Amino acid sequence: MTEGVRAVDEELLSIGAFAARARLSAKALRLYDRLGLLAPAHVDEVSGYRYYRAGQVEHARLVALLRRLDMPLARIAEVAGAEGARAAELLDAYWADVEARLAGQRTLAEYLRGRLSGRNSEMYDKFVIETVDVPEQVLVTESRHTLADELPAWIGASLGRLEGAARECGGVTGAPFVVYHSEVSMESDGPAECCVPVADEAAARAWAVRHGRAWEAGVRVQPAIRLAYTRITKAQVAHPQILAAFEAVEQWLAGQGLRAAGPCREVYFADWEAAGADDPVCDVAFPVTCSVGR
Structure with missing residues (x-):
């Protein structure tokens, strides 16, 4: 044994001794090393032994406890690398x-x-379904393929951008809405389309030329339509409560002998x-067959 290794032995603990002190297995320590969560202080170049x-x-104990919380590796590294109050804040954020x-x-x-259990009809009974005729609208739009967990943040940001754009297009003339051209879930990414009605079609088309590529923005004219809808609260907008609202409208349509004439939407x-x-x-x-304007 060289003098250098003797010095290492005096300063450091072997993986077995360290595992015993940390109340962990040597296997766990090797895993933490491989995951980048806890590197040995020294690895012998000849034997490969960890110290x-x-x-x-x-x-080491902190990493083990955080893993028991099912914390992702990146967040474990962040918490373990912080100190004092900051580490506690990061843990609080994760647990929230x-x-x-x-x-x-x-x-x-x-x-x-x-x-x-077959109680779904009871869930639908609390929703009141009505219809409304919506006249032709000029829409500035923004589309995106997005999964369900990204959807709320994107809707807020997108409608904010579009309402800002509406100031260049004669102003907002109706309630903004989101159209789901295909399912948005944790497995399906739509696309979804945010829409804001505006007054000036020519100005809207000029705006789309300037911003269309960056925002996936566009302009379209929506013909007059009739909507079958149910009104929900802010709490009910959350998933999965909102699913019951969509299904209640679909059930009502079926009961009336009607079919949806286009993709579903949320009108804010x-x-x-x-x-x-x-x-x-x-x-x-849901849009349904409409004779408005004929």
């Missing part, structure tokens, strides 16, 4: 995300329980930021 400093024990996800899953489980008629959980904010709607 750790005693001061790494608390770091976990609780929000669990709350959504709990609601989804209740929704599915109703469907599987209220100030989202100012609205409370129980305030009506959105119409869930």
Whole structure:
């Protein structure tokens, strides 16, 4: 054994000794090394043996505990690399995300329980279905393929951009809405289309020429249509509550002997930021055959 290795032996712990002190297995320590979460302080070039400093024990225990929270590796590295209050803040942020996800899953489980038990008709009964005729509209639009978890943030940002663009196009002339041209879920990415009605078609088309490529923006004229819709609250907009609203409208259409004449949509008629959980904010709607303008 060389003098250099003796010095290392005096300063460092072998992987076995370190594992015992950290109350972990050598296998776990090798895994943490491979994942980039806890590197040995020294690796012998000849034997490949790993050595750790005693001061790494608390770091190793912290990594093990964070993994028990099912924390993603990138967030473990972030928390373990922070200090004091900042590390606690990062943990709080992660756990808030976990609780929000669990709350959504709990609601989804209740929704599915109703469907599987045959109580879905009870869920639909609480929705009042009405119809409204919407005149022809000039729309500035923005489209995107997006999964369900990205959808709320994109809708907010997109409608904000389009309402800003409307100032160049004679102003907003109706409630903004989102059209789902195909399913948006965790497995299907649409596309979805945000739409804002504007007054000046020529100005809108000039705007689209300037911004269309960057935003996937466009202009189209929507013919007069009739919508079958139900009005829902801000709390009901969340997934999966909103699924029951869409299904209630579909059930009503079937009961009336009608069929949807186009993709479903969400019409946002209220100030989202100012609205409370129980305030009506959105119409869930399907277009149906319409004779308006004929």
